[in-house]
Amino acid sequence: MMWSWIPSNWSLIWQLTWENTKLGVLPALYGLVISLPLGVLAARWRWVYPPVLTVVNILYAVPSLALFIALIPAFGLTDTTVIIALTVFSLCVILPNVVAGLRAVPAAVTQAATAMGYGPLRRLATVELPLAVPVILAGLRIGVVASISLASVGQLIGVSSLGYLFIDGLQRSFPTEIYVGLFLVIVLALVCDLILVAVKRALTPWAPRPERQPRRQQRRQQLTGAAS
Amino acid sequence: MSFFSWAWDWVTTDANWHGSGSIPQQLVAHLGYSVLPLLIAALIGVPVGVAIGHRGGKGAVVVINVGNAWRAIPTLGLLTLLAVFLGFSPLTWLLPLVVLAIPPILVNAYEGVAAVDPSIKDAAAGMGMTPWQQVTRVEIPNALPLILVGLRTAAIFVVATATIAAYIGLGGLGRFIIDGLASNQYGPVAGGALLVVILAVLVLALFAGLSRLVIPAGLRKQAKTE
Numbered sequence: 001m002m003w004s005w006i007p008s009n010w011s012l013i014w015q016l017t018w019e020n021t022k023l024g025v026l027p028a029l030y031g032l033v034i035s036l037p038l039g040v041l042a043a044r045w046r047w048v049y050p051p052v053l054t055v056v057n058i059l060y061a062v063p064s065l066a067l068f069i070a071l072i073p074a075f076g077l078t079d080t081t082v083i084i085a086l087t088v089f090s091l092c093v094i095l096p097n098v099v100a101g102l103r104a105v106p107a108a109v110t111q112a113a114t115a116m117g118y119g120p121l122r123r124l125a126t127v128e129l130p131l132a133v134p135v136i137l138a139g140l141r142i143g144v145v146a147s148i149s150l151a152s153v154g155q156l157i158g159v160s161s162l163g164y165l166f167i168d169g170l171q172r173s174f175p176t177e178i179y180v181g182l183f184l185v186i187v188l189a190l191v192c193d194l195i196l197v198a199v200k201r202a203l204t205p206w207a208p209r210p211e212r213q214p215r216r217q218q219r220r221q222q223l224t225g226a227a228s
Numbered sequence: 229m230s231f232f233s234w235a236w237d238w239v240t241t242d243a244n245w246h247g248s249g250s251i252p253q254q255l256v257a258h259l260g261y262s263v264l265p266l267l268i269a270a271l272i273g274v275p276v277g278v279a280i281g282h283r284g285g286k287g288a289v290v291v292i293n294v295g296n297a298w299r300a301i302p303t304l305g306l307l308t309l310l311a312v313f314l315g316f317s318p319l320t321w322l323l324p325l326v327v328l329a330i331p332p333i334l335v336n337a338y339e340g341v342a343a344v345d346p347s348i349k350d351a352a353a354g355m356g357m358t359p360w361q362q363v364t365r366v367e368i369p370n371a372l373p374l375i376l377v378g379l380r381t382a383a384i385f386v387v388a389t390a391t392i393a394a395y396i397g398l399g400g401l402g403r404f405i406i407d408g409l410a411s412n413q414y415g416p417v418a419g420g421a422l423l424v425v426i427l428a429v430l431v432l433a434l435f436a437g438l439s440r441l442v443i444p445a446g447l448r449k450q451a452k453t454e
Contacts (some may be wrong), residue, residue, distance in 0.1 A: 061428035063388030065405060066421035070231040141296060149302045153392065157409065163304055170308040178312065182305040189300030
């Protein structure tokens with residue numbers, strides 16, 4: 001470990017960290033934006049979901065590098081290629097959670113909302129989606145962490161990220177650079193993860209703070225949802 | 229030309245199927261790089277996950293959060309780091325893939341066992357089963373669907389990621405991709421990528437078949453009626 005390398009390459013490190021943040025966070029957000037309407041449709045019309053889930057499972061099996069490559073003819077060796085590919089992966093993680101979260105809303109709650117005169121849209125926006133927030137955010141957390149980590153693979157097709165430190169470090173046999181890259185990717189992912197945990201707390205003020213039991217149930221639904 | 233026409237042209241070129249470094253050779257090498265890490269990860273992840281799930285209680289938060297944080301470790305970074313220190317030692321490619329495969333296996337094994345209906349566990353205990361019998365005859369069979377989901381996810385991760393082992397000079401389907409990128413030939417890049425995708429989809433199909441074989445009939449019926 002050569003500590004002096006860090007201050008002398010500060011601007012490079014900062015720039016790569018910023019690039020990596022962009023390549024990790026944007027896809028997760030896009031994935032969320034696309035998953036929400038799709039998930040609402042799939043939760044409403046049950047027959048829509050099995051075929052969608054099959055497509056999602058197959059897409060998720062596509063290696064990130066392969067997807068980057070498949071997109072090169074259309075988008076070139078650019079950020080767009082990486083962002084679109086990672087959006088697809090985030091979508092695969094988030095969508096099942098949106099569906100599971102919406103389906104887990106107790107029937108009595110939706111019936112009560114209907115009885116109070118809520119129309120379908122208002123019920124969705126003010127009752128069902130808020131109740132599904134913990135499950136949806138659990139998916140978003142995995143999506144962000146995975147995107148930030150996978151963004152480094154984009155370096156193999158020349159798209160700048162913290163992956164640069166890995167590849168340059170290997171070529172120069174200079175472990176310090178790789179340590180810094182590993183550290184920053186992991187810290188970046190954990191920071192985003194913590195931010196999402198805070199967002200969840202803010203969006204669900206009614207949730208009990210220890211929250212152990214509900215969370216386990218959500219994970220279970222999310223996982224069995226992916227299994228069926 | 230699109231990705232598929234490039235890939236198709238390359239895959240259907242006869243010369244790519246013969247000689248050293250041909251498609252069949254790299255396919256076998258790729259499977260070799262995938263199976264061993266998956267086995268090791270399963271041998272670690274399943275028992276640990278089952279054990280924590282069986283004990284129940286405080287393990288939940290730890291497993292879920294550690295599993296989530298663990299996913300943040302970039303495989304490419306770990307691979308290059310080990311390559312700098314160990315060179316071409318088998319550990320260089322083995323370790324990153326094992327690290328990659330453990331979280332889904334561990335978390336799903338844990339979730340599967342922890343989620344077994346408490347009344348079933350009580351019944352098992354009430355019938356006089358020892359803890360070992362409860363785990364092996366009741367909890368694991370009931371958790372099998374989720375354990376398999378974990379193994380499937382891990383298998384797909386490993387097959388997909390074994391591609392980047394080529395980056396440190398190893399074989400496998402990634403060879404075509406990395407060499408193609410280095411020499412600016414899109415044909416082998418697209419073809420190699422297509423083969424990896426096909427392999428990953430075959431793994432999905434394999435696990436679909438496997439789950440039909442090993443999941444107890446009672447559980448399958450239950451899943452259908454749900």
